[in-house]
Amino acid sequence: MFYGSFGSRRPHDALIRLIGSTLQRIASDPLPSEATEIKFPVAVLFARGDRGGDGDKLAQQAVSSFYYWNDDSGDAIDFIYAGWSEVDGKLSFDRKDFLAFRSAFEGMCEWKFSGETDLLLLNFVLEPASKSGYFAFKEVIELPIEAMLREKLIGSLDNLVAQIIVSAKHYSASERHDSQSPIWVMSDKLAIRRGKQDLWDSLLRLVFRDYADKLKGIGHLAVHDFSSEGGTLVVELPE
Numbered sequence: 001m002f003y004g005s006f007g008s009r010r011p012h013d014a015l016i017r018l019i020g021s022t023l024q025r026i027a028s029d030p031l032p033s034e035a036t037e038i039k040f041p042v043a044v045l046f047a048r049g050d051r052g053g054d055g056d057k058l059a060q061q062a063v064s065s066f067y068y069w070n071d072d073s074g075d076a077i078d079f080i081y082a083g084w085s086e087v088d089g090k091l092s093f094d095r096k097d098f099l100a101f102r103s104a105f106e107g108m109c110e111w112k113f114s115g116e117t118d119l120l121l122l123n124f125v126l127e128p129a130s131k132s133g134y135f136a137f138k139e140v141i142e143l144p145i146e147a148m149l150r151e152k153l154i155g156s157l158d159n160l161v162a163q164i165i166v167s168a169k170h171y172s173a174s175e176r177h178d179s180q181s182p183i184w185v186m187s188d189k190l191a192i193r194r195g196k197q198d199l200w201d202s203l204l205r206l207v208f209r210d211y212a213d214k215l216k217g218i219g220h221l222a223v224h225d226f227s228s229e230g231g232t233l234v235v236e237l238p239e
Contacts, residue, residue, distance in 0.1 A: 005070035007084030009097040011104045011135070014080050015124075015235040018042065019133040022126045023237070025075060039123045039136070041077045041168055043161075046102065046118040049084065049093025058117045058145060061157050063091045069161060077168035078124070079161075108233050109137035111226040116146040117157075121164065131237040137226040 008014040022040055047059045062081070069079055082105070083098025084091050102113050111120065121141040126133040145157055154160045 005066050005073065005079040005081070007081040007086055007091055008101065009083065009085055009094070010101055011108070011233060012235055014044075015133050015135070015233065016237065018078060018124045019126060019131060019235065019237045021078065022124070022133070023128065023131065026126075026128060036127065036129070038126045038128065040126065042080060042122060042124045042135075043077055043164065044080045044082060044105070044120045044122070046082050046098075046113055046120075048095075048098060048117075050095055054146065054149075055117060058149075058157060059093070062117075065158055065161070066091055069165070072162075073165050073168065076165060104233070105135075108135065108228065108230070109140075109226040110228050111137070111140065111142065111224075114144050114147070116144065119143040119145055119160075132234055133237075134232045134234045137228070137232060140224050140226045142224055142226075 006014075006017060008017070018040070022038060025040070026038060045062060047062050048055060049059045049063070051059065063084075066081070073079060081091065082101040083095070084093050085097070086092070106112055120143070123136040123139060124133060125136045143160070145154075145160075148154045148160075149157075
């Protein structure tokens with residue numbers, strides 16, 4: 001089974017699940033013999049389920065879309081809901097789990113939670129020989145959802161996620177190993193220019209539509225290096 005969306009109490013748990021699902025992927029779609037690692041795009045959603053107002057509405061929108069995004073994303077990208085878990089077939093939010101996930105995640109990189117609803121696109125890296133994996137923070141697309149909605153940069157979370165999934169589906173299996181980076185491939189599909197802070201031209205056409213003029217010069221719409229000197233957590237799949 002491939003996992004498109006899942007809740008996770010800790011980054012360690014998320015990595016274990018990603019290792020297992022990615023090993024399944026390459027079993028059915030083998031890597032070239034010379035490949036030593038596989039890079040797979042993941043989306044980590046930080047959405048508190050204990051808020052009121054607009055924050056609560058966004059969390060409920062994400063919960064309502066959980067199984068749809070799971071089916072729609074298929075083998076293209078995995079969505080991870082930080083601090084959420086599946087209980088009796090339903091998503092459940094736990095404040096302590098969210099805080100623990102956030103703390104551990106922030107401890108691995110330079111990114112910091114906005115306090116609202118954040119979506120991060122980054123690479124998960126699997127080393128098949130050792131069955132180990134980690135989050136790679138050198139290339140991260142940061143999407144502060146509530147800020148983007150307030151600034152009318154996007155129409156809705158569902159529409160934005162739909163276009164993220166479309167861009168991820170353009171990323172072929174042959175581009176998943178060694179030097180190839182799914183995040184740069186995805187950013188190219190979204191017309192993000194490497195090393196620049198300018199428009200995502202194709203994403204503007206698909207998602208932002210009437211807001212193109214307002215988006216010029218928006219710095220957070222870029223690929224960021226959030227790697228830290230302390231390094232990221234590397235997890236091995238238990239025997």
